[in-house]
Amino acid sequence: MTTTAIPPEARNAPAAAPKRRPQREREGAAWVFLSPWVLGAIVLTLxxxxxxxxxSFTDYDLFSPPKWVGLRNYVQMFTEDPRYWRSVVTTLMYVLVAVPLQLALALVVALALKGMKRGKGFYRSAFYAPSLLGASMSIALVWRAVFNDGGTVDNLLGTGGWxxxxxxxxxxxxxxTAWQFGAPMVIFLAGLQQIPAELYEAAAVDGAGKWRQFLSVTVPMLSPVLFFNLVLQTIQAFQVFTPAFAVSAGKGGPADSTLVYTMYLYDRGFVASHMGYASAMAWVLLLVIGIVTAVLFRTSRSWVFYASEGDR
Known part of the structure; x- marks a missing residue:
């Protein structure tokens, strides 16, 4: 039996590297996996x-072909529709009341949960539950019954139905809306758990009390999380619909006091069948939310502290 001698240079040669797939083949595989998302984004969003x-530039009533009217819907919206402006004012009032109240409750509960030794998981789940249930129509109807004439609030306070x-x-x-503070509460709790205990110890050594520690340590270190919750809840508040619809029985009353923007948009589009006008309202809302979000990001430079950036 003969054996073939292996040359020394071949014996010491490194193993051949595995062949890499061509760039186009790798990109093609990526697009295959991304195609469901891309298709969904195009068909369902774009x-x-x-x-x-x-x-938004047409007169469309859902039953006849749309007729091009140019900027008439926008002109009518801003100059000829006083109810539109009432819905704008109502929405702004709602945002200014609901968002700070919700974030304050979420932060207070998160601070309380952070200091708990036992049962933290149970209470965290219990406080988060309203965020899962509160957006439903059934809970909103129960809320209407609680604040209606002869309801729980009327019986306890004697103020009549709100x-x-x-x-x-x-x-x-x-x-x-404030009752549904579970989601921002969980985010606040996660942020609180990331604050180093050494900062509180150093503040205590310097003579800082609990309130001073909250203002000088907790708030600055939690400011990125606070900013995230503020942006998220503000965007959601501008789009509120179900609570106002249920509490007012779909009418925005009394005296249009609960006629938020999205409810009036729904009324124009699906009740009055002015879909072109409703589309124009939707695009104005998108533009306003974009501007408000940009302003929040711009102002965040003066009050949001990122530990990795050091002192500004």
Whole structure:
């Protein structure tokens, strides 16, 4: 039996590296996996947005072909529709009340949960539950019953039903939103657990009390999380619909005191069948949310502290 001698240079040669797939083949595989998301984004988001933008320049009643009217819907919205401006004011009032109240409750509960030794998981789940249930129509109807004439609030305070009073109805809607503080609470709790204990110890050595530690340590270190929650909850508050619809029985009353923007948009589009006008309202809302978000990001430079950046 003969054996073939292996040359020394071949014996010491490194193993051949595995062949890499061509760049185009790797990109093709990536697009295959991304195709469901891309298709969904085009069909379910970009295409409806394009159609809505076109309809905003038309007179369309859902039953006849749309008629091009140019900027008439926008001109009518800003100059000829006082109810539109009432919905704008109502929405702004709602945002200014509901968002700070919700974030304050979320932060207070998160601080309380952080200091708990036992049962933290149970209470965290219990406080988070309203965020899962509160957006449903059934819970909103229960909320209406609680604040209606003869309801729980009326029996306890003797003030009458809030939902039938123009000055109180919007507050009832804002309280329903504030009650759903579970999501920002969980985010606050995660942020609080990331703050080093050494900072509190150093502050205590310097003579800082609990309130001073909260202002000088907790708030600055938690400011990125606070900013995230503020942006997220503000965007959601501008789009509120279900609580106001249920509390006002779909009418925005009393005296349009709960007529938020999205409810009036729904009324124009699906009740009055002015879909072109409703599409114009939707695009104005998108623009306003974009501007408000940009302003929040711009102002965050002066109060949001990132530990990796050091002192500004």
């Amino acid at each position: 295409l409806p947005m394009a159609v809505s933008l076109y309809l 939902v039938n009073k123009p000055g109180w109805a919007l507050l009832a809607v804002a309280l329903l």
